[in-house]
Amino acid sequence: MPKTTFTREEIQSFAQLSPFELKDKFIRIAQAAQADKPGQKEKSQTQMLNAGRGNPNWVATGPREAFYALGYFALSESRRVWTADNLGGMPELTGSGARFDAFVRRHPDLPGIEMLRDCVEYAVRRFGFDKDAFVHELTDSAIGDNYPVPDRILTHIEQIVRGYVHDEMFDGRPPADNLSLFATEGGTAAMCYIFDSLMKNGILRKGDRIALMVPVFTPYIEIPELDTYEFDVVHVNASLFAETGVREWRYPEEEVAKLADPSVKLVCLVNPSNPPSLALSRRVADQITSIVAEQNPNLLLVTDDVYGTFVEGFRSLAADLPRNTLLVYSYSKHYGCTGHRLGVIGLHDDNVVDELIANLPQAEKDRLDRRYGTLSLEPGKIRFIDRLVADSRQVALNHTAGLSLPQQVQMALFSLFDMLEEGQAYKRRIREIVGRRLDLLLEGARMKIADDAKRAGYYIELDLLAEAERVHGKDFADFLDKNYEPVDPLFRLAEQTSVVLLNGGGFDGPEWSVRVSLANLDDLDYLKIGHHLRAIFDDYADEWKASRA
Numbered sequence: 001m002p003k004t005t006f007t008r009e010e011i012q013s014f015a016q017l018s019p020f021e022l023k024d025k026f027i028r029i030a031q032a033a034q035a036d037k038p039g040q041k042e043k044s045q046t047q048m049l050n051a052g053r054g055n056p057n058w059v060a061t062g063p064r065e066a067f068y069a070l071g072y073f074a075l076s077e078s079r080r081v082w083t084a085d086n087l088g089g090m091p092e093l094t095g096s097g098a099r100f101d102a103f104v105r106r107h108p109d110l111p112g113i114e115m116l117r118d119c120v121e122y123a124v125r126r127f128g129f130d131k132d133a134f135v136h137e138l139t140d141s142a143i144g145d146n147y148p149v150p151d152r153i154l155t156h157i158e159q160i161v162r163g164y165v166h167d168e169m170f171d172g173r174p175p176a177d178n179l180s181l182f183a184t185e186g187g188t189a190a191m192c193y194i195f196d197s198l199m200k201n202g203i204l205r206k207g208d209r210i211a212l213m214v215p216v217f218t219p220y221i222e223i224p225e226l227d228t229y230e231f232d233v234v235h236v237n238a239s240l241f242a243e244t245g246v247r248e249w250r251y252p253e254e255e256v257a258k259l260a261d262p263s264v265k266l267v268c269l270v271n272p273s274n275p276p277s278l279a280l281s282r283r284v285a286d287q288i289t290s291i292v293a294e295q296n297p298n299l300l301l302v303t304d305d306v307y308g309t310f311v312e313g314f315r316s317l318a319a320d321l322p323r324n325t326l327l328v329y330s331y332s333k334h335y336g337c338t339g340h341r342l343g344v345i346g347l348h349d350d351n352v353v354d355e356l357i358a359n360l361p362q363a364e365k366d367r368l369d370r371r372y373g374t375l376s377l378e379p380g381k382i383r384f385i386d387r388l389v390a391d392s393r394q395v396a397l398n399h400t401a402g403l404s405l406p407q408q409v410q411m412a413l414f415s416l417f418d419m420l421e422e423g424q425a426y427k428r429r430i431r432e433i434v435g436r437r438l439d440l441l442l443e444g445a446r447m448k449i450a451d452d453a454k455r456a457g458y459y460i461e462l463d464l465l466a467e468a469e470r471v472h473g474k475d476f477a478d479f480l481d482k483n484y485e486p487v488d489p490l491f492r493l494a495e496q497t498s499v500v501l502l503n504g505g506g507f508d509g510p511e512w513s514v515r516v517s518l519a520n521l522d523d524l525d526y527l528k529i530g531h532h533l534r535a536i537f538d539d540y541a542d543e544w545k546a547s548r549a
Contacts, residue, residue, distance in 0.1 A: 019506030059336035065112030097131030119416035141405035148402025164415035187330030215509030242450035245470020249276035275515035310456035444530020465512035486511035
């Protein structure tokens with residue numbers, strides 16, 4: 001294959017972009033390669049394979065069907081109160097449980113009705129709900145005829161989502177303290193709200209020192225650089241190698257030890273990681289726990305655990321360090337529902353953030369009393385989890401805050417589905433999907449990765465420079481580094497094969513690494529991507545050998 005038509009200077013300029021913006025450039029290059037060219041009679045038959053984004057190509061159908069079945073029951077409840085052409089009334093609470101049971105009996109063939117019944121019965125049994133109150137909350141919320149009350153998350157739905165977090169994020173072994181939840185518009189909104197409220201409440205200040213466990217999802221890198229924050233960022237690098245040319249993507253003890261510095265006020269991590277897609281090891285979790293206990297007791301952790309369900313026995317740092325950790329979780333990847341925007345922030349009731357606020361200087365507490373004074377006669381007693389809600393709506397619009405109620409209902413049904421055997425079977429199936437795709441990618445690429453029982457496999461990060469040293473030695477790796485930009489392979493892939501990948505350097509990983517999403521293409525596409533990646537890699541080897549002739 002020929003070299004890319006882009007000059008080294010052009011590649012250098014594009015490499016300054018965020019990897020997600022650079023992805024759009026690669027897509028345009030790949031599309032151009034498929035377009036009609038002068039003199040060509042037929043369009044290129046090369047299919048563009050975009051493995052640059054993590055949106056999965058699977059969806060959880062059962063809990064969605066249950067949601068639609070609930071919609072029919074909710075409409076029947078509305079029409080029961082007031083029927084005038086297309087006009088209905090607000091569903092009534094009294095007797096709603098019995099009416100739901102009767103509706104289920106009358107409509108045995110309605111798609112999703114059995115799943116809905118099983119979810120409701122399980123929730124009543126596990127959480128001890130009053131059936132009328134629970135069914136009414138679901139019904140009224142599916143209709144969406146009220147503001148969210150409570151605004152942070154609905155009462156029954158919070159208990160359900162908490163149960164889901166306990167099961168899937170805490171490995172069924174939750175801390176004794178209560179976990180309070182704030183339902184948000186996906187994990188991205190959760191990130192924005194957390195950074196904003198920590199600043200608004202004086203816990204973080206412009207220029208403060210924070211740490212990032214890298215590689216990491218790019219927004220965690222880019223947000224601290226904004227002029228709003230300008231944080232002093234310490235990198236905790238996953239720099240361990242299993243052998244020459246094979247990265248472990250694990251954190252050495254000396255890197256984690258950076259968190260012991262009391263000037264580090266916050267550490268952010270994605271667990272399992274993005275892009276390496278590995279759950280934190282027990283060794284590192286224990287080291288961080290020890291650091292908090294002995295050296296940096298006020299260290300705050302933001303752990304983004306969206307991929308936790310892809311690892312058997314996953315346990316979040318929020319379970320090990322409940323006082324210090326803000327948990328972020330999104331339903332988007334597991335359930336194929338990125339468009340629903342379903343996420344939560346979790347914070348245990350006994351937490352360091354509230355303690356730090358209580359210990360602020362009086363002038364700061366007076367400022368915050370003025371900020372939240374319209375919400376309570378005792379604003380100093382407003383918990384941080386509730387300040388997050390108020391801040392999400394500029395405080396003044398707190399009375400209209402909260403995730404839309406139909407979204408909260410779908411979140412609850414996803415959670416309850418997971419608690420049923422059908423949901424556990426679904427979880428095993430999607431784990432098998434990403435595992436199979438990873439095997440096919442590696443078969444095509446003929447590249448070696450470290451064995452790791454904690455691998456989620458939602459993404460894979462491949463270090464091409466390390467692979468160069470493994471296959472052909474350090475001279476070849478040095479040749480690549482000297483003569484080409486680290487993103488050159490991605491330009492070649494897009495231009496010559498219409499394959500779109502992301503640059504690992506944009507995630508603060510090794511500059512010559514590439515990220516492949518294993519979630520969004522058909523299985524055999526990953527074999528093709530692997531073959532294309534190996535062909536590009538072999539082209540570099542041929543160029544190196546020619547340079548030595």
